[in-house]
Amino acid sequence: MNEMTELASICTSDLTQTAGLGTGPVSCEPYRSPAYFERERENLFKRAWLTVGRVEQLPEKGSFFTKTIEIWNAPIVVTRGSDDRIQAFYNVCAHRGNQVVLTERGRASRFSCNYHNWVYRNDGSLMGVPDEANFFDLDKKKCGLVPIATDVWEGWIFLNHQKQPEVSLQEFLGDFGTRFAGVSWENTDTSLYFEAHLDANWKVLADAFSETYHIPSIHPATIGKTFASAVNPHSRPLDARFWGPHRQFSTFGNPDYAPPEDAMVEKMAYANRDTGNVLGAAETAGMTEYLDHPAINPKQSKHWALDIAVAFPTLHINLSPGGFWSHRFWPISVNRTRWEAEFHVPKPLTGREKLQQELYITRIAGILLEDVTNTERTQRGIEAGAYDTMQLQDGEVQIRHNLHHVDRWVNARTVREALGI
Ligand code: FES
Ligand SMILES: [Fe+2]
Numbered sequence: 001m002n003e004m005t006e007l008a009s010i011c012t013s014d015l016t017q018t019a020g021l022g023t024g025p026v027s028c029e030p031y032r033s034p035a036y037f038e039r040e041r042e043n044l045f046k047r048a049w050l051t052v053g054r055v056e057q058l059p060e061k062g063s064f065f066t067k068t069i070e071i072w073n074a075p076i077v078v079t080r081g082s083d084d085r086i087q088a089f090y091n092v093c094a095h096r097g098n099q100v101v102l103t104e105r106g107r108a109s110r111f112s113c114n115y116h117n118w119v120y121r122n123d124g125s126l127m128g129v130p131d132e133a134n135f136f137d138l139d140k141k142k143c144g145l146v147p148i149a150t151d152v153w154e155g156w157i158f159l160n161h162q163k164q165p166e167v168s169l170q171e172f173l174g175d176f177g178t179r180f181a182g183v184s185w186e187n188t189d190t191s192l193y194f195e196a197h198l199d200a201n202w203k204v205l206a207d208a209f210s211e212t213y214h215i216p217s218i219h220p221a222t223i224g225k226t227f228a229s230a231v232n233p234h235s236r237p238l239d240a241r242f243w244g245p246h247r248q249f250s251t252f253g254n255p256d257y258a259p260p261e262d263a264m265v266e267k268m269a270y271a272n273r274d275t276g277n278v279l280g281a282a283e284t285a286g287m288t289e290y291l292d293h294p295a296i297n298p299k300q301s302k303h304w305a306l307d308i309a310v311a312f313p314t315l316h317i318n319l320s321p322g323g324f325w326s327h328r329f330w331p332i333s334v335n336r337t338r339w340e341a342e343f344h345v346p347k348p349l350t351g352r353e354k355l356q357q358e359l360y361i362t363r364i365a366g367i368l369l370e371d372v373t374n375t376e377r378t379q380r381g382i383e384a385g386a387y388d389t390m391q392l393q394d395g396e397v398q399i400r401h402n403l404h405h406v407d408r409w410v411n412a413r414t415v416r417e418a419l420g421i
Helices: 003-010 034-045 169-179 202-208 264-269 351-383 394-411 415-419
Strands: 050-054 063-069 074-080 086-090 105-107 110-112 119-121 126-128 147-153 156-160 191-198 239-243 246-252 304-311 315-320 323-333 336-344
Touching: 034 323, 034 394, 050 063, 050 074, 086 156, 147 169, 169 239, 169 246, 169 304, 169 415, 191 351, 202 323, 202 336, 202 351, 202 394, 239 394, 246 394, 264 351, 304 394, 336 351, 394 415
Parallel strands: none
Antiparallel strands: 050 156, 063 074, 063 105, 074 086, 086 147, 110 119, 119 126, 147 156, 191 336, 239 246, 246 304, 304 315, 315 323, 323 336
């Protein structure tokens, strides 16, 4: 087989045309227009289900965590009640609007607002008001923490800004939700958490983790040779699949890669050397149930490095031989984004494993820095107005797909219209 034929046998071609997304240049306006950003806020982020965390962050009855959802201008608190129910609330006091819960996480049966000591139960109901007799017809039943529509899929906690969401979480995720149901999510109770604020549109950040075309040039010293090979020098993807606005992207890994003799940190940084496990945290031994799930490495390719499963718009779940990790992209303004990445690692049982994980963290942090340092420069370039469009190749189909669906939501009158259901 010559190299082009071999490449064609490994990687699905014509991903863009098969997806029916067109092949022309795409507009820069969604990345730089303040007016478009406001439409994204109202029509996408205030109508779609957004994930804020995982159930493991609420391990016991009474556990809670707080967040700010910038695109909603809203501080929130998510709790596990005494009935085990997970529920989010606006973290806003009914008295005069102070934030009630000030700590990031913890366990409490009640929350006390520190301004005038109004006290709420962790099911949101208002319990006590100091000097209540001095108020006028105060109806405590109407002064609880305001609930936010909450649901859970596969351990991911999703919220919806709409008081009565137009579609359920299940309808929103559709066949994507069915496909990834039952994955044996590994090492979810321990995680490495990275967060950064970047001067770039949220889609510029998401795009940085949506294609592998950049790998040979951005990551030559870290993963350039593991995600490309003589047969696939430009790291073309193995495959891409789409379900409404959600998608899966399977990336290429070089099965013949071995770290060079002098790459001591790299050699120790990952638990074993299966293809693609340069990014996964754990040994693949014992991960049979996880790796055997039909949604993972769907082509059963020996060239598989990882799958990127995207629950539109903000959750990227990366599934690799050594476990999974996730990214979330939180828009703050048209050119500012809070980025979160969370890697799930097993609890180290020996000093050697602890050292291996420390090296792994160092290595991952280096790779992530390579990815995000480009984003602010890219945003400045887009805002310069030199070009009104971008050119996308077939391996950048995820970016095209994302832009297509963002635009659908921005323009759709209803969520059902946006989803096409
Ligand atoms: S604002 Fe919360 S008790 Fe006054
Ligand atoms: Fe990258």
